[in-house]
Amino acid sequence: MQCKQLEVLKNNSNGSESGSLFSCMNHTLTTFGSRLLRHWVSHPLRDGSMISARLDAISEILESMGFSKKFNDGNGRHTDVNLHQLLSLVLTNLGKLPDIQRGITRIFHRTATASEFIAVIQAILVSGKQLQKLQVEEDNEVNHVEKTIQSLLLKKLILTASSSSIISTSARLLSALNTEAAEQRDISNLFVVSEGRFQEIATARNKVKQEKDKLDLLINIYRKQLKNQKLEFMSVSGTTHLIELPANVKVPSNWVKVNSTKKAIRYHAPEVLTALDHLSLASEELAIVCRSTWQKFLEEFTGFYQDFQSAVQALASLDCLHSLALLARKKDYTRPVFVDDNEPVQICISSGRHPVMETMLEDNFVPNDTNLHSEGEYCEIVTGPNMGGKSCYIRQVALIAIMAQVGCYVPATSAKLHVLDGIYTRMGASDSIQQGRSTFLEELGEASNILHACTNRSLVILDELGRGTSTHDGVAIAYATLQYLVEQKRSMVLFVTHYPEIVNMTKGFGGRVGSYHVSYLTSSSSQKDESNPSGSDYEDVVYLYKLVPGVSERSFGFKVAQLAQIPLSCINRGSEMAVKLEEVVRDRCKSRLAMADKNLQEIFSNLDLAFLEDVDPVKRFERLKHARSLALALRN
Template identity: 55%
Template sequence: TAGKELRKLVLEDTDNVSSQHRTVHSSLLRRLISTASSSAVLANAVKLLSCLDKDAADQGDMINLFISSVDQFPEVNLSLITNRVCLFLTFSDASYLYIFLQVAEGHVTVQMAKQKLDLLIVEYRKQLGMRSLEYKTVSGTAYLIELPVDRRVPSNWMKVNSTKKTIRYHTPEVLKNLDNLLLAKEELAVICRKTWHKFLMDFGKYYAQFQASVESLAALDCLYSLATLAKQNNYVQPNFVPENEASQIHIKDGRHPVLESLLGDNFVPNDTDLHADGQYCQIVTGPNMGGKSCYIRQVALITIMAQVGSFVPASSAILHVVDGIYTRMGASDSIQQGTSTFYEEMNEASNILQNCSSRSLVIIDELGRGTSTHDGVAIAYATLHYLLKNKKCIVIFVTHYPKILDIQSEFEGSVGAYHVSYLSTRKLLQISDEKMGISTETEDLGEITFLYKLVAGASDRSFGLNVALLAQLPLRCIKRASVMAAKLQEEMSKRDENKLLRLMDEPSRDGPWESSPEVGLLCAEPHQGLMEACRRILRDMRSAQSNNDVTNTLSCLKSAQEIASKMIKG
């Protein structure tokens, strides 16, 4: 059917027709359509299908699969067994003569056995004087003669089963003909299986032709689907740079092809600009559920779609031909193999480091989560460092570890910090449960609105407690977590401050003041001023962190920057 429809497209498109008057302009489409609608393939398909009964094929009925071929010829009837000459005249393909003759004979044998049983019931009606007598089938036992319990029957009739009012019998003649019927059915089943194998062997002669047609139809289906998708969703044609140019991916207003179909106009597009001669690594931070994973998947999907020849969901796209897209995201384990989630993550990371090249796209999401914080940060940092220094491939690295951002200083200009933007408002949680061991006080838990827009800069918060609140974790649990988070943050701030003050008050014995008397004399007098400057910087930084007003926060940061600049200049 598909071949006949496709032939209508190219029926008049011959080589003599000018390209502007052709129905199909693409040489690829013309080749695919020509292969899928080959006249030889269609003729073979018609010949093979003419042997089969479609309804029986749909139901998987092997017994009646070839019965339509017998029905097409009135000559095939009860006289078939004795008169086969007519089949030589009616069958166009002599190779099927023998097998169809066997199938037809098998069906006739079955039909004759049934007719003999039907004739027997007529005799029993006369013998018993019961015009309405019919065979009964009970619990899978067929051709039963059901009579009242007080009805006398010949002694050779075999009782099969009974009820309070009736008794069911099998007569010797019924049993004999029933055995003949079952034997005929078994022989027909064997013949049909042989016929099916013969049919498959004949089909195998055309296997290469049908395979080429199926592959062409599959390609047409794929191209048509991608074309329809591109037209409906305003996709654009991607442009590939020459092979001799540096690796690069430039996507304007990129969209996730799957989520866009669900969200429609509510989906927030994002830009991507990566170049091997410039910034070829993005470190993406931001709150949980903020859209980080969606963004990196979107870049990978757009790259794949472009390379298979599809238009892409973006305003524009310029990229190189990648030799592979390597990803490490999600969490999984292999209990059967005795491996943990963290081992599987490390195994995936190892595969990436060993196989990627400078022409690859590497996507890594949350590496190092399944172990201690120090080990996780160290492994994530070392992995990214290896990719940047040894592989120099395009990398998008999602992390919640702020320490990873320190790698920017070593690869200046090659690594950019980004985060998914959000709006944060304040929500007060009143904690007043003495049984929890928490004193009555007010804790600050921010409410967050995700904007799903990728912007420059790092995010300092992950808003894990907000996600716990969305997941409907018990409020008592969230309150305790909020207090614990605040205490840990305060302890960390004090520890960092005390460490810096100790360094200022107690210089190292191997420090510059003892190793150089001249430096010691020069620095002795401004020592107190240096300590005061550090205290002012720390005070401004704490004020910026705790201030709710953006203007005041910027003012505090500017003050700290000015003091630090003066210290650096001496």
């Protein structure tokens, strides 16, 4: 699948997500959910059962948007629990938090802070408890009034995200940590010591407490020594356990002066300095023990990582399914139907709409039908005027097929499809000058890759193949490619071209190829005037954007030139030249027809004369020989 050409993840104008299929589909509420949906959109499923599982889950969420189901609360009472509302609550709360999926990874690699750890585990715990309100049972025996969840996928995801083991493990891990200390980055008080847990920390804390108690006892000694019962330790600018005394008070000579003011001097007694050293050593030992315990605590989490990762992945999947349900309800999408693998390959879409363009145009978008069937017509040749909606139509079919195989509802009245093994596109113009590859070589390179890779279960989209070279070469290459796809590969094909000759060349494909064009209206007359001297391809045109059977012989290139604001004199001159070229072609055709008519008359005249009874055999032979040469020339 060519994500770039179909603008699945990014638009082709500025490379942003705006205007892409992903942007249109993304209604997720969490960062990790958005990341997973991006993966879903760029990797459509090819397993019909998995697609159906997602569609069933979305259907049930959509159903819950309309009403609440009454569930038993486990105590004989009944409570209203709405699946959609509960999912919205859980996901909205998670969306307000940092990315818990990346948080789990940081915890696993032991780079997370304690506050990050608590936030992530707390989020998973709360989400799990909320999801348990749905009372999904692991066994198949349901003792409630009715099953709470019908979808097997939803049931599996909810059970994974709210398993009792996840909740109990989360609660046990959180109970070991002090939230306030974690927020303050206080490693010494981070762990909650209990019987049998963190005894090394308990021992180190006791040692710190003992050293603090020794310091507190010293103040009593200094009160007696200095005969000042109001004496207290003080702290100034981060320096603790200072004794502040008036300047005229005599102190022991071994006291250390720390700083002073005009009226007072602050000291450190030698016993205080010794006790502070012991306290500092004990505090450092406590910090070392706590840091070591934190690393061991994170190592212990490694054993639970897979379960937590699965829980977060389940929450991400629930976010994606909830997002796709919101999309289906908001845009009035319909559930696609997939035929069995043993049934003929087909793409049957009724009133299909381009998901991105519909969002931009709202009610002004014109829907179109698509009917491709491997036992009937499985190739559409689409012609029509420039800017008439040809490329939009073929992209629309591809995007609907992608959305369906993502497991999403689609923008159509109905859609019946076969699970495709690939979507191959060739559209747009590009080159690779650094590698010496011209635009036409790049174009044919992409076409070659498609011809080698596609199968009878693929959708192939070719837009303007062969336009990078001369008309005759382009028509020949386009026809040969189309013939190979139809007769050898038997792929589903949408083929856009400005070469009407190709339609005539494919009439021998026995109903496998249909010709269509995007309809339009032109002005009632094409009379020449000052602004339109030629009246050929420069008249007003109204695009109807409706795909109808038939071939469009005109492209209205000068109308596009006018929209592009090419100088009017240039457009008029080009239009005049177009008329002259058409006249030259017509005159050449007339001349060839006249010559052919003259040759035919001369052939029959020579044949009549050759078979007269009285004609000399030599002259008869000469006339037959001349008739033969004229016939060969006419055939060539």
